[in-house]
Amino acid sequence: MAVQITWHGHATWLIEHDGHRVLIDPFFNENPAAIVKAKEVRADTILVTHGHFDHIADAASIAQQSEATVVANFEIATWLSNEHGVKSTVGMNLGGWTTLPFGRVQMTIAFHSSQLPDGAYGGNPGGYLIEIGGKRLYVAGDTALFSDMQLYGRTELDAAILPIGDLFTMGPVDSLHAIYWLRPRVVFPSHYNTWPPIAQDVESWADAVRQQGVAEPRVPEVGVAIELE
Numbered sequence: 372m373a374v375q376i377t378w379h380g381h382a383t384w385l386i387e388h389d390g391h392r393v394l395i396d397p398f399f400n401e402n403p404a405a406i407v408k409a410k411e412v413r414a415d416t417i418l419v420t421h422g423h424f425d426h427i428a429d430a431a432s433i434a435q436q437s438e439a440t441v442v443a444n445f446e447i448a449t450w451l452s453n454e455h456g457v458k459s460t461v462g463m464n465l466g467g468w469t470t471l472p473f474g475r476v477q478m479t480i481a482f483h484s485s486q487l488p489d490g491a492y493g494g495n496p497g498g499y500l501i502e503i504g505g506k507r508l509y510v511a512g513d514t515a516l517f518s519d520m521q522l523y524g525r526t527e528l529d530a531a532i533l534p535i536g537d538l539f540t541m542g543p544v545d546s547l548h549a550i551y552w553l554r555p556r557v558v559f560p561s562h563y564n565t566w567p568p569i570a571q572d573v574e575s576w577a578d579a580v581r582q583q584g585v586a587e588p589r590v591p592e593v594g595v596a597i598e599l600e
Contacts, residue, residue: 373598374504376530378591380404381565382426382513384532387596388504389475391415393508395499395532396426396558397433400455404565406594409433416471419443419502421510422450422493425565431455442469446494450487465495474503479523481514483540506530506599509553514563515544517572521552531586531600534562536569543576544598550586557599558586 377385380402380440386393394414399405409429417439418545419427431451435442440459441451446464463469468477477500498512501555506529511520513534531553534540540562541549550558558580563571580588589597 372504372530373600374506375596375598376532376591377596378558378561378593379407379429380547380560380593382420382534382562384399384510384559384561385507386501386503388473388506391503393418393473393501393503394439396420396512397429397563398425398427400428400522400563401425401428404593410436410557413437416437417441418474418510419447419482419497420481420498420510422447422487422491423485423513424488426513427488431457436457440471442471443487444478444494444497446492447485447487450491450493454489454491454511465497472503476501479511480517480519481512482517483513496501502548505594509555510598511549511561513540516541516548518552520549524553524555528553528555530559532559532561535560535571535573536563536565537571538568543571543579546576547583550580550583553586557589557590559591559597 375387384395400408445462448460451457479498481496483496485496501508587594
């Protein structure tokens with residue numbers, strides 16, 4: 372069975388394989404790009420990259436209705452458990468791996484911030500290396516460009532999900548440097564066009580990626596699954 376990736380707008384992604392549903396940074400109800408609401412979403416694992424509202428807003432409600440396990444840094448996992456009654460959490464930190472029913476994840480560095488919606492300390496922001504269904508994916512989360520990305524590219528990446536919105540994260544130009552270092556087979560853009568401050572011409576970005584000749588750009592349509600071959 373193929374690994375499928377679905378973009379739900381902004382930085383919310385669903386990865387599916389063999390019945391497993393891995394949801395990344397759930398943001399549906401207040402997401403102007405989403406076409407479904409949180410109450411319609413099911414997942415068995417939720418990965419949270421950092422504490423900002425546009426990445427965690429619907430994590431607790433989806434975890435509760437799905438009985439999902441939430442994986443996040445230790446501070447966010449503790450906050451979700453203590454403040455929002457999430458029953459199953461895995462708190463980890465940068466550089467660590469954990470094994471989950473679908474495979475394995477490692478929390479990677481991200482250069483960003485991570486305050487939680489109520490003002491609580493959100494710990495270190497991060498990204499994830501994900502191993503699922505024989506594929507290896509890198510989800511950068513919200514981050515600036517940083518040179519350690521080349522280390523994540525030392526072993527073959529089947530796909531990378533990179534922010535391109537600029538202002539709050541790296542933009543299209545820096546994403547090309549990231550792609551050069553990561554060398555994934557396929558690259559997906561993320562964290563763009565949700566609001567005017569992060570509007571980008573995604574087709575121009577895709578053309579630039581093709582001209583670079585390192586990875587195949589895939590511009591997703593919201594709610595439409597894409598198979599990783």
